[in-house]
Amino acid sequence: MSTFLLILITGVGLGALYFLVASGLSLIYGLMGVLNFAHGSFLTIGAFTGLWVSTKVFPNPTTWTFIAAMIAGGIAAGLFALVMEQLVINRLYNRHIDQALVTVGVALVVAAVLGGWFGNDLRLLPTPLWFMKAVTIGDAIIPIDRFIYIGVAAILLTAMLSILKFTRIGLIIRAGVENRSMVSALGINVRLAFSTVFFIGGFAAGVGGVLISVFSYGVSPGMAGSWLIYGFIVVVVGGMGSLTGSAIAAMLIGITNQFANYYVTGLGDFVVVFILAAVLLTKPSGLLGKVSH
Amino acid sequence: MLRWKYSRPLLVAVTLIFALLPFIGNNPVTNPGLQQTMAVAFLYGALALTYDLLFGFTGLLSFGHALYFASGIYVTAILINTYNWNFYLAVLAAIIFTSILAALTGAASLRTTGITFAMVTLAFGQAGHVIITRDFGGLTHGDNGLPINADRIPSFFIGVVNTKFLYLLALGILVFIYLAAWWITESSAGRVFAALRDNEQRVSVLGLNPNRFKLLSFVLSAALAAFIGAGMLVVSGGGSPRFASSETTIALLLMVILGGPVTRWGAVLGGILYSVLGTRLNSLSQGSTFDSLPTFIKGPLSEPAFTLGMIFILIVMFAPGGISGAYYRARFKYLNKGK
Amino acid sequence: MSSLEVKDLHVTINGSHILQGVNFFVPENKVTALLGRNGVGKSTTLKAIMGLNPGTGSIKFGGTEIVAMPTHKIVQMGLGYVPEDREIFSSLTVKENLALAARDDEPNYDLVYSLFPELLTRTSQRAGTLSGGQQQMVAISRALLNKNQILVIDEPTKGLAPKLVTEVANALAHVADHSTMLIVEQNLALVKAIAQKIIVMDQGIVVFEGGPENLRDESFVKSMLGVSGGHK
Numbered sequence: 001m002s003t004f005l006l007i008l009i010t011g012v013g014l015g016a017l018y019f020l021v022a023s024g025l026s027l028i029y030g031l032m033g034v035l036n037f038a039h040g041s042f043l044t045i046g047a048f049t050g051l052w053v054s055t056k057v058f059p060n061p062t063t064w065t066f067i068a069a070m071i072a073g074g075i076a077a078g079l080f081a082l083v084m085e086q087l088v089i090n091r092l093y094n095r096h097i098d099q100a101l102v103t104v105g106v107a108l109v110v111a112a113v114l115g116g117w118f119g120n121d122l123r124l125l126p127t128p129l130w131f132m133k134a135v136t137i138g139d140a141i142i143p144i145d146r147f148i149y150i151g152v153a154a155i156l157l158t159a160m161l162s163i164l165k166f167t168r169i170g171l172i173i174r175a176g177v178e179n180r181s182m183v184s185a186l187g188i189n190v191r192l193a194f195s196t197v198f199f200i201g202g203f204a205a206g207v208g209g210v211l212i213s214v215f216s217y218g219v220s221p222g223m224a225g226s227w228l229i230y231g232f233i234v235v236v237v238g239g240m241g242s243l244t245g246s247a248i249a250a251m252l253i254g255i256t257n258q259f260a261n262y263y264v265t266g267l268g269d270f271v272v273v274f275i276l277a278a279v280l281l282t283k284p285s286g287l288l289g290k291v292s293h
Numbered sequence: 294m295l296r297w298k299y300s301r302p303l304l305v306a307v308t309l310i311f312a313l314l315p316f317i318g319n320n321p322v323t324n325p326g327l328q329q330t331m332a333v334a335f336l337y338g339a340l341a342l343t344y345d346l347l348f349g350f351t352g353l354l355s356f357g358h359a360l361y362f363a364s365g366i367y368v369t370a371i372l373i374n375t376y377n378w379n380f381y382l383a384v385l386a387a388i389i390f391t392s393i394l395a396a397l398t399g400a401a402s403l404r405t406t407g408i409t410f411a412m413v414t415l416a417f418g419q420a421g422h423v424i425i426t427r428d429f430g431g432l433t434h435g436d437n438g439l440p441i442n443a444d445r446i447p448s449f450f451i452g453v454v455n456t457k458f459l460y461l462l463a464l465g466i467l468v469f470i471y472l473a474a475w476w477i478t479e480s481s482a483g484r485v486f487a488a489l490r491d492n493e494q495r496v497s498v499l500g501l502n503p504n505r506f507k508l509l510s511f512v513l514s515a516a517l518a519a520f521i522g523a524g525m526l527v528v529s530g531g532g533s534p535r536f537a538s539s540e541t542t543i544a545l546l547l548m549v550i551l552g553g554p555v556t557r558w559g560a561v562l563g564g565i566l567y568s569v570l571g572t573r574l575n576s577l578s579q580g581s582t583f584d585s586l587p588t589f590i591k592g593p594l595s596e597p598a599f600t601l602g603m604i605f606i607l608i609v610m611f612a613p614g615g616i617s618g619a620y621y622r623a624r625f626k627y628l629n630k631g632k
Numbered sequence: 633m634s635s636l637e638v639k640d641l642h643v644t645i646n647g648s649h650i651l652q653g654v655n656f657f658v659p660e661n662k663v664t665a666l667l668g669r670n671g672v673g674k675s676t677t678l679k680a681i682m683g684l685n686p687g688t689g690s691i692k693f694g695g696t697e698i699v700a701m702p703t704h705k706i707v708q709m710g711l712g713y714v715p716e717d718r719e720i721f722s723s724l725t726v727k728e729n730l731a732l733a734a735r736d737d738e739p740n741y742d743l744v745y746s747l748f749p750e751l752l753t754r755t756s757q758r759a760g761t762l763s764g765g766q767q768q769m770v771a772i773s774r775a776l777l778n779k780n781q782i783l784v785i786d787e788p789t790k791g792l793a794p795k796l797v798t799e800v801a802n803a804l805a806h807v808a809d810h811s812t813m814l815i816v817e818q819n820l821a822l823v824k825a826i827a828q829k830i831i832v833m834d835q836g837i838v839v840f841e842g843g844p845e846n847l848r849d850e851s852f853v854k855s856m857l858g859v860s861g862g863h864k
Contacts, residue, residue: 035408091610097354100408101550102609104543108602109593116592116599175721175732181684182719186733186774187707229419229539232412240409266427273420277401280413284404492646 002140007258013146015254016153017215020208021231022238022246023160024081024201030177030241031190031197034089035100039205039231040224041110045080046073046206047125047219048114054126061126069125070152070210077206078199085198090191114221122218131214149211156204157247164243169196177241233272237279239289249287297624304558312464315457325456332456332463332528334568336521339463339470341548341564342557343517348546349554350478351510352490354411356542357398357418361515363537364391365522367425370532371432373445380445384523388516395515399508415539422537433532440531450527459528466524467561470517474557477513486510544571547605553615562616567601574600633694634710634781634812635660636681641689641699643673643680650676651687652836658782658829663813665823665844668833669858674816675716677833678786681814682706682713694781708735712775716786716816718767722760726751726770729759733774744773747803765796772803782812789819801825820847820857832856 021043028036050073058065084106092098131148134141164170172193176183183190212227213219230253238249253272261268279286297303314322321327340362347353368387372378378386402413428435443451450458477483485506488496496503526532535541544567552563574597593599612619636658643651650673658664666674680687683703691699698706707713720729730744745752748769754762759770768788775783788804789797801822804815808826817823823830824847832840839856846852 029408033408035411088606088610096408098609098613100354100411101546102606104546105602105606105609108543108598109606112596112599112602113593116594116596117589171724171728171732175724175728178721178723179719181703182715182721183732184703185682185684185707185713185715185719187704187735187778188732189702189704225539226419229415233416236405236409236412236416266423266429269423270420273416276413276416280401280404284409 002138003262005137005140006142007262008255009142009146009150011255011258012251013149013215013254014258015251016149017208017212017227018230018234018254019153019247019250020156020204020211021227022234022250023156023204023243024197025231026235026238026240026243026246027173027177027197028201029235031173031180032089032194033096033099033180035096035103036201037100037103037228038084038106038110039103039201040228041107042077042081042202042205043209043212043224043227044110044114044219044221046077046209047213047223048118048209049073049076049206050210050213051123051125051219061128063128063130066128066131070207073210074203074206077209078203081198081202081205082195085195089198090194111221118221120221122220124217125210125213125219127214145214149215152207152211156207157243160200160204160243163200169193173197230272233276235286237276237286239286242286242288245286245288308464308468312461315460322460325453328456328460329528330569330572332460333525334565335460335463335467336525336528337544337548337568338561338564339467339524340518340521341545341552341560341567342470342474343514343521344545345549345554345557345560346474346477346486346517347510347514349549349556349560350483350490351486351507353507353511354407355402355414355511356411356539356546357402357414357416357421358514358518358545359537359539359541360398360418360421361391361395361518362522362525362541363421363425363532363534364394364515365519366526366532366536367433367439367522368519369523369526370439370441374439374442375432377445380447384520387523388519391519391522392512392516395512396508399511399515403504403507403511415542418537418539418542422534422539425532425534425537433534436534438531438533441526443530446527463524463528466521470521471557471561473517478557482506482509547601549615550605550608550613551615553617553619556617556621559615559617566616571597571601633660635694636782636812636814637690637692638677638681639690639692641677641680641687641691643676643685643687645676645685650836651680653689654833654836654838656831656838656841658812658814660782660812661810662828663808663815663826664829664831665827666814666816666831666833667818667820667823667857672833673836674833675786678713678784678814678816681784682711710779710781712778712780712783714771714775714783714785714788716790718764718771720759720762720767720770720774722758724759725756726759726762727755729770730773730777733777735778739777740779741777744776747776747806748773748799765792765799768792768796768800769803772800776807780811782814783807785813785815785817787816787818789817789822797822820853823847 021039024042025036025039028034050069053069053072054061054065058068088102088106089099092102131145132143134143164174169192172183172188172190173196176190176193180190212223216223234246234249234253237253238245238247253275256271256275257268260271314320315328322331344358347355347358365387368390369383372383372386373380398417402410402417405413425433426435433439450462478486485496485501489503489506496506522536525536548563548567549560550563551567552561553559608615614622638654638656641651641654642649654673654677666677668674676685679685681691683698683701683706687699689699690697693709693711696709698709721732724732750766751769751773754766759767762770772788775785789800792800797819805826815827824844827844830842830844830846831838
């Protein structure tokens, strides 16, 4: 029972991290049709910014400095995403394949620049001591960091859903995910929505990057690789353009991954690909998918 | 006619020259080191062409092509090393296995289109990479790579002295793949592939099943990739997980974009250039050319991925047809000069 | 000035040269109906006017050239668009669909709810669960909320049950009294009721520009539109 609880909560924690990566991917693709391979770069930039805050700006890690690191990481990644959208994505309007290709190039360049400036070694992101402690539930001993990931993801999910539901730009985004040209046909300039979505997606990925550094014990230029792929899988399974779909899919994938890995090491990756294949064969648009690009 | 009428004879002449180079006098290609580099470059040129069939011709943006390449490498290697199969039979079996694998994964992936298809193929490709690195059953040796049992390979490929035969083997594979690609794209099936890329609706309206043709294109390019994989196994002496990585597929994508999609020779040129550039950039970065520059600039410049990534971005944004596209545009202008 | 002048409009989509030099004039404060058999390019013409299809040639709205303008700017100039197949946002509520469309400081909800009282009871309902007729009401309402100078409407009664056709037709007639309208419509009874001018297209060009009285002539209707009579 105690192992079950540990694996379950770790799975949910992992799912929370996947969600942070997938949420931006889902919105960006849903609204703009852009397959953003540079999303991993947002993650890495967030992680490096968080590292800088936690080592150079505030040499002694406390809860507050960690929160500052997360926010700084999110903002840095969000701003980078915004700049990328303005400089590069925007110029290739409606050339979806070219947009996807260009993001591949950006991902390469960012990883190379970070590697060139900081080297490719893994660096530890200092965290407050209590992160490494564990909490006892029943007879299960569960590391606290899982709850932090879940908590942060829950906060961001709520914030994003609120923006979508209660603001005008959120309304425009929701409509645009369904039918972008009709939104223009109502006299609305969707460009602002594009920039917003890139910033939000970048922010979430940046925060995710900081947390992933804690989970994976390190920051490095190449850290985003497998997280990006899992992010894609979560988005396809959950349905493009649906935040709730991504959240559900992220949980599903995180939990099954952990349980599978518990029984056979390495089985987790397979099971996830298997889930992907199963969803594709039965409902190709994803669990809650609504986009018809 | 955009094609220069001497282009085909020129290609044949160039190929013959390349074939003879290792044997003539004192030119750089008599050096086994360069022969090895060129052999690998030829194989990547061929591999890029198989990817062009899929992406350039049929319009299927797959991010998992490396899977089939690696499958060709590893299945051949495993059959030879662990099960002592005959070399030629192992290659044949690897091609058949990869074709079946492609048929299955292709059928699942083709349930989606466009961007989702890209993501799905990426996932399958990753799964393949994971299988190889996790070393299930001890067959693939994971990250250590899988050196081929030299006894089972025809002896004229073994040894530094015989590198020129590896060179010829790779060149031969490239020629074969080029002819195969030419045949496929000019065939009636090939016409359908091109039609699929441009306007899928028109294909269904003609009573043809688009998915069946997409799957055909998918399986064909995978089978050819596996064949090239067997060649790579011999040329590089063993398998390595990086052949299955997403980095390799992305490299293929860069090759095709660099050389220009749909032109066939563009992909080959892109593959060869990329492969050679990659090696050159690597040695540049390990050398001391950049030492006098401030770290701020030196850092990124000494990472080959930086230069490649920037070239890629610039091509996609400003010269989408790559090298061959630029050539045909220039030729078009030249032909229409004064009209 | 809310007149629309289209000159030598060409539209090519996916290699098909659909509009091959369309010329016509939509006078202000009148209802102009665009007629023709299926596939002649009527919807394509409306979409080109709205900037949703790339066209070459000239489209002048109130004297301003709009042929190369982005869609949202065209709409902001005062062109209200009701597309074929409604294209309402099914995941948004009725209220949200309307709110999205509202541009003016004081959108005219009174007009909308007086024409379509059914919508008032369904403001929180997800638009995807509405009936076809109700969705059409939302689609038309979107164009009525703002003070648009011209309404560009594509087959508003398509696929609707007869009772709803009447309801929509009445709403359009009410609005037609004081606005400029360009409407594509297959229902000739409706056209006869509200249009002051008709334009007939065939194979990508305009073949007739004149008054709606021509529709009473059966041979005219048969040759131009390929239908016998217009009793729908």
